Every structure is written in C-alpha cells, then in structure tokens.
Amino acid sequence: MDSHTATAGHSLADTPILILSQDYELFFQESGTIEKCLFEPCDALLKFAADHGVKFTFFVDAGMLLAMQRYAKSRAKIAQTLSKVQRHIESLAAAGHEIALHVHPHWEDTRWIDGRWVFAGTRYQLQEFDGDDVIRIFRQYSESLAALSGQRPTSFRAGGFCVEPFSALAPALTEVGIAVDSSVVPGATLRDPDKGFDFASAPRWDWWRFDTTPVLAKTDGGFLEIPITPMRLPVFYYWSRLVDRVAGNIVSQKFGDGTSKAIGRAEVLRRLAGMNRIAELSIDDPKARHLLTDQNLQSTRGIWHLMGHPKLLSSRALKILEQFIGEMGIQRSETIAAVASLILSYERT
Numbered sequence: 001m002d003s004h005t006a007t008a009g010h011s012l013a014d015t016p017i018l019i020l021s022q023d024y025e026l027f028f029q030e031s032g033t034i035e036k037c038l039f040e041p042c043d044a045l046l047k048f049a050a051d052h053g054v055k056f057t058f059f060v061d062a063g064m065l066l067a068m069q070r071y072a073k074s075r076a077k078i079a080q081t082l083s084k085v086q087r088h089i090e091s092l093a094a095a096g097h098e099i100a101l102h103v104h105p106h107w108e109d110t111r112w113i114d115g116r117w118v119f120a121g122t123r124y125q126l127q128e129f130d131g132d133d134v135i136r137i138f139r140q141y142s143e144s145l146a147a148l149s150g151q152r153p154t155s156f157r158a159g160g161f162c163v164e165p166f167s168a169l170a171p172a173l174t175e176v177g178i179a180v181d182s183s184v185v186p187g188a189t190l191r192d193p194d195k196g197f198d199f200a201s202a203p204r205w206d207w208w209r210f211d212t213t214p215v216l217a218k219t220d221g222g223f224l225e226i227p228i229t230p231m232r233l234p235v236f237y238y239w240s241r242l243v244d245r246v247a248g249n250i251v252s253q254k255f256g257d258g259t260s261k262a263i264g265r266a267e268v269l270r271r272l273a274g275m276n277r278i279a280e281l282s283i284d285d286p287k288a289r290h291l292l293t294d295q296n297l298q299s300t301r302g303i304w305h306l307m308g309h310p311k312l313l314s315s316r317a318l319k320i321l322e323q324f325i326g327e328m329g330i331q332r333s334e335t336i337a338a339v340a341s342l343i344l345s346y347e348r349t
Helices: 003-011 032-053 060-070 076-095 129-150 168-175 237-247 266-273 316-326 336-348
Strands: 017-024 056-061 098-103 110-114 117-118 156-160 206-208 224-225 230-232 278-280 303-306
Touching: 003 156, 017 098, 017 206, 017 336, 032 056, 056 076, 056 110, 056 156, 060 098, 060 129, 076 098, 076 129, 098 129, 098 336, 129 224, 156 230, 156 336, 224 237, 303 316
Parallel strands: 017 056, 017 303, 056 098, 098 156
Antiparallel strands: 110 117, 206 224, 230 278
C-alpha cells in the first residue's frame, strides 16, 4: 500500500461523488410485509432519485427470492408475492439503478409456517456453510438477479456485514465474476456470536484493493473494496434509544412494519458503555438525523457512501438527505458499479 492508494479516491472527480446504496430486504425477526418494507419506501426512493438526479445501488437479498420460489408451487399467496417482488426488482433496474448481490444465507433454512416466515434456528453467516454450499448459494443467487435485471451483478455486500473470513467467500465471488465488495464500515465493530464483524483496522480511505481480507489493503489485490462512509455517533445515542423504548415513545417514522433480529446482551452493554460509536453513514430513520453533524459537514471526502434499508427509511430521512446533498455541494451521484469503473480507469492512467 502507498500514498497513491490512500489518496486515490479524491482524484476521481473535481467534486465529491455520492453513492447511495440500499439493502433490499425484509426484517429477520418478524418479516413485515413487502408493501411496507419494500414497495412503499422504494417508491419514495425512486421519486427522490427522479427529483434529484441520483442513482441507487440496491443490494437485493436474493435468498428471499429463492425461499419464495421453494414455496411458490404449493402456496398461492407466496407465488403472488414472488411475482410482485420480481416485477418490482425489474422496475428498479429499468429505472437505471444498479441491482447488486446481497446474501443473507439464513434464508436457506427459513421456513414458511402458519402464514409467516420463521427464522429460528437459521444459519446467519455464510461461514457456517461448507465451501460447495457457498459456491452454490452465490451461483443461484447471482443467476436469480441476472434473470430480473438483465445483467449479472458485479457488486456484493455480505448480510450483516459478515464478510470475514473472506477466504471462505473469495472462490464463490470469483466463480460468479464479482470483484467489488461493499461490506466494510471502517472502524466499526460488532461483538455478536451470530452476526459479528471487526473493521477496526480497516483503512479510512474511499477505496482500496485487497486479496485475503478487506481490512488489509494491497496495491495489486484482485478485489476492490468500496466501503461505506463511517461516522461517529453521539455519546448518548444508544442510551437515548433505550430510554425511548422503555418509555414507549414512538420516535421512528420508518416505512417498515416488521421487527429486527436482536443483538446479544454483551454487545448491548458495549454500546451503552460507549465502546461502539463508529457506525455506517446511513439514511435509515434512526441514524439519518446525524448526517448533518459538524463532523460530516466539515469533512472533505472524494466519495460519500451512504447506505440504508428501504424498511428503515422515512420521509423525514429523505428530507435530511436532500439537505445533506445541498450542504455538501454534491453534484454527482453514481452507482457502486459506475464508481468501480471510474477507479479502474484511474488505475490505468
């Protein structure tokens, strides 16, 4: 690694580039409905995109599609839902947005029982599957998205950011022709046995190349990391959320109507103790209000990568995003695939 790598992201354009990525998925405790978690918020995102000339990268949870397909022949309701979701993804691609691969492998074990998805006892991380299964999962998931978007996905995000050990995923990514990862939030950590990650040592750059692990840059690496921009949450962020929950205050205005998979007690205590304040820059309703901090507004970056989930989006968050774009003077928005192409062009010069 060298100074060229460290500063490369600032040389792609004269003005900052905005990446907006969304994890297109249901909730993983109580799934919620496709209308509230996917269709309604994505309609709002598409309107925002048209009004502001921005592009989104949708990391589609392809395992959800395959799970629906398993039940579609015997469950008319699931068949109807699957058809609606497929047409919806097709419409996102037709609008010019990137359809990228998002893998939550717990769908391999998820069952449809008594009219609801049951996630209990499922394997959340890809590393819990053997090598042949991982390759099969990537192949099937990638093909399912290619059939809907008209082209194979070229960008990948691990479910729950669980991208390590990367060596377990690299052969499968190579098999399906994906060399761009976007699973890393530099500096962030999550201590949870089911869905943990540790990016404390990752570079604080706009992009870098790597081989065996995305937290270690390697100039001639075969994979490209385009990370999510990190932010430092306020000291009492998690305490305020806890107080709101205990008091029954309705603070979130999210579109989604499901509930999230809980994290372990040890991680909850870490957060309350102020030991986990680095998080992804996000337009999810709980975190969107922190986009306009002095920390962000005074920063100079070549790339701003904001992520989120349609299920956690709100109208309030979109207004904050609009203000963020104006305050930062951002005039250019690109998909992850487009930024990857810019980087490749830059590296050739």
